[in-house]
Amino acid sequence: MAQLENIEAIEKRLWSAADTLRANSNYAANEYFMPVMGLIFLRHAYSRYLAVKDDIIASLPSRGGKTREVTKEDFSQRGAIYLQPHAQFDTLVGLPDSADRAQALISAMESIEADYSSLAGVLPKAEYQQLENNVLGQLLRTLNPEELKKATGDIFGRIYEYFLTAFADVGAHDGGEFFTPVSLVRLITNIIEPDHGKVLDPACGSGGMFVQSAHFVERLKQNPSELLTFYGAEKNATTIRLAKMNLAVHGLSGDIQKAISYYEDPHELLHKADFVMANPPFNVDEVDAEAVKNDPRLPFGLPGVNKGNKVSNGNYLWISYFYSYLNDKGRAGFVMSSQASSAGRDEARVRQKLVETGHVDAMVAIRSNFFYTRTVPCELWFFDKAKPAEHKDHVLMLDARNTYRKVTRKIYDFAPDQLANLTAIVWLYRGEQQRFLDLVAEHLGETVAAARDCREPLIALRNAIDTLTDQIKPAISAVGNAALTQSLVELESATTDYCAEAGAFDSDVQACNSFWQGVTSTNALLLAAGNKFKSLAEHSRDLIKDSDLLYKLSSRLLEDYARYAHEDDTPNPTIRDLNRSRKTAEESRKSLVEKLKQVRHYWKAAHWLQEKFPSAELRDIPGLVKRVSLAQIAANDWSLTPGRYVGQAPEEQDDDFDFEQALREIHIELRGLNDEAVELAAEIASSFEGLGI
Structure with a gap:
């Protein structure tokens, strides 16, 4: 989360710098688009290259005292691509003004295409010759700020998405959906678990579904290139290039064809896909009904035709296609307009037939503001053609609209623990109780570990406040001002309270750590641990307040003293020394608060699961989840809208206030x-x- 806190400012600054260069040149937005995205590709590739390079070199086998040379396969196995020295971003940034930067970039791109045949003809090359040498130099430096040199893939994913959207806004692209938010794709992969076979995305955009599927397999300690085969379809040639670049930067490849999926099945995967994932365009109403009416991918018929002989709404075309691509054990997960789950008339008829198959597995409601390009809410649909018999007549309704974190003022997503907890509900639905318990144990283990990590920061803040107090105390005594003396008394009293709370916390950490050593992943023991660790969360909350109060009191004391010291020309201590001590105290406070927040964060993640599912078994939770029978769905006009079934959540109290x-x-x-x-x-x-x- 720390890296995401400043992402909005970084995005805007990078875009502003890049767009200013475009505005002050003779280039149209569409001429600038691919060169800039190519540079972001190179910067992202270099970041991933550096992330794995040292580990790869350290693990290379030796024979006869000679270490084997690094190969591109070494990097592909680690989800990265190999970059020759002249293609590495630092090399390109460091080129002198006398160098031909366009040619250097062309050579870099050609070397990558030579090593990776899937990228042949994909990367921008000639486009760089359209940009002046000084413009390329500024662009390279702009896209290489300090904040990004140690950034993770999530940061680059956000920036990638932001630039795609920003270019669409200035007419550089057709404004289509290029990038599905990472947290939504991860929830889809967590639920359908694409761990083998053919993975299809018929509206693949920039390929995010494939990337997250690969990450899912990597978390299983497996090689995605050996287990998964990616198939994509996309109508826009430029977006196909972006998708192939996105795959390549993660060490992946896929068969992505130019096609309009309403009318074409370029991979001929009817009934053959193991997994289908997609974020298709919503509510399209210009599909030629005559051209699709006999399509074998529409087993439930057309969803409705208007007077112009167009399909009234394309949502159910996509839904039918996704269902039809699956083999008899396949799973699908996709994003869909919230309108679709309760649409009436002909769409309701198609939905009824779909529900009656017994293959609709789960529905998840998502609140608004998860996308850059649209603020409306959406829903995630899940099919499973291999549902066990006990689930055939039920659908899991999960309302996740109250589960989110704010990334920026306008963008929300799921925090990692929120993603994990939503997934754990699905595990309970599938009877996978031990996975649920292991996750609770993971949260509680992190709680104890985070609490142990607070010891040194607690001492550091106490020492910083003591140093500041020792510096200023004699001077205040010399000044003899009653208000200053009172402020000092308040600070010393708050320090005493802080030390008492810190001591109680330290004792509690030792007791909880000792208790944790005997805990196994059984529900009874984990419930006991969750109850015991509540005091750690409460102490951490109180210590955050105590540390904030210490800093505010000490800052107020210094501000007051600075006025008197100025008036009386008091020489000792100097304001500069005091400000230096205050800065040390503030840095110590920030470090401590960050650690303390983690204690409460992990405990609350465990508590959320244990409070809602104390028996480690699925149960109905108002406003969150309900296992709904097909009979109930039939009685509700075959609606698949989760909120219609789970009801309203009770109002939660803010126990942190x-x-x-x-x-x-x-x-x-x-x-x-x-x-x-x-x-x-x-x-x-x-x-x-x-x-x-």
């Missing part, structure tokens, strides 16, 4: 404002006197 603490903080702020008001009044009075008023 401390009224007493809030009043103390307000008191501190108010006192400071009062002091400033007195000073300002004195200055105004003095000014009036100077004017003879």
Whole structure:
């Protein structure tokens, strides 16, 4: 999460710099699009290259004292591509102004295409000759800020998505959906578990479904290139290039064909796909009904035709296609407009036939603002043609609209623990209780580990405050100001409270750590651990408030002292020394708070699961989940909208809000404002006197 906190500012700065160069040149947005995306591709490739390079070299076998040379296969096995020295981003950034940057970039791209045949003719090359040498230099430097040098793939995924969308906004592309948010794709992969065979995305955009499928296999400690075969279809030639670049940068390849999936099945995968994943365009109403009416991919018939002989809404064409591509054991997961799950008339008829197959596995409602390019809510649909008999007459309805985190003011996603917990509900639905318990154990283990990591930061903050207090105490005594003396007393009292709380926390950490050593992944023991570790979460919450109060009190004390020291010309200690100590205290506080937040974060993740499913068995939770029978669905007009079944969640109390603490903080702020008001009044009075008023 720390890396994502500043992503909005980074995105805007990078885009602003790149777009300013375009605006001040003779290039149209569509001329600028592929060269810039090619540079982002290179920067992302270089980041992944560096991430695995040292481990690869360290693991190379030796014979006769000679270590084998690195190969591109070494990098492909680690989800990266091999970059020759002249294709590495640092080399390109470091080129002197006298160098021909366009030719250097062309050579870099050609070397990558030579090593990876799947990229032949895909990467931008000649496009760089359209850009002036100084413009390319600025672009290279712009896309190489310090924040990105150690960034993860998620950061680059966001930036990739942002640039795609921004270019679409300025007319560089057709504005289609290029990139499905990583957290939604991960939830899809977590539920359908694509661990073998043919993976199809008939609306593949920039290939995010394939990348996350590969990551799923990597988390199983397997090689995705050996287990998965990717098939994609995309109508836009430029987007196909982007998809192939996205696959390649992760060490993957796939068969991606140019096709309009409404009318074509370029891979001939009817009834052959093991997994289907997609985020198709929503609510398209221009599909030629005559051209598709006899399509074998429409086993439930057309969803409705308007007066212009067009399919009224293409949503159910996609839904039918996804279903038909699956083999008799296949699973599908896809994003769909929220309108589709309760659409009426001919669409309802198709939906009824689909539900009656017994292959609709789960429905997940997603709140708005998960996409850059659309703010409307959506739903995730899941099919499973190999559903066990006990689930054939039921559908899991999961309403995840109240589960999210804010990445920016406008963009939401799922935090890793939220993703894991939503997936765990599906495990319970499938009777996989041990996986659920292992996840709870993982959360609780992280709670204890995070608590242990707080020891040194707790001491560091205490030492920083003590140093600051020792510096300023003699000077305050010399000044003899009652208000300053009172502020010092408050700081010393808060320090005493902080130390007492820190001591209690440390004792609790030792007790919980000892208890944890005897815990196995059984529900009874994990429930006991969850109850015991609650005190760690409470201590961490209280210590965050105590540390914040310490810093506010010490800052107020220094600000007050600075005014008196200036007036009295007090030489010792200097304001510079005190500010240096305050900065040390603030850095210590930030480090501590970050650690303490993790304790409560992991405990709450475990508590969320244990509170809702105390028996480690699926049960109906208002506002969250319900196992719904086909009879219930039939009684509700065959609706597949989760909110229609799970009902409203009870209003949750914010147990992190401390009224007493809030009043103390307000008191501190108010006192400071009062002091400033007195000073300002004195200055105004003095000014009036100077004017003879």
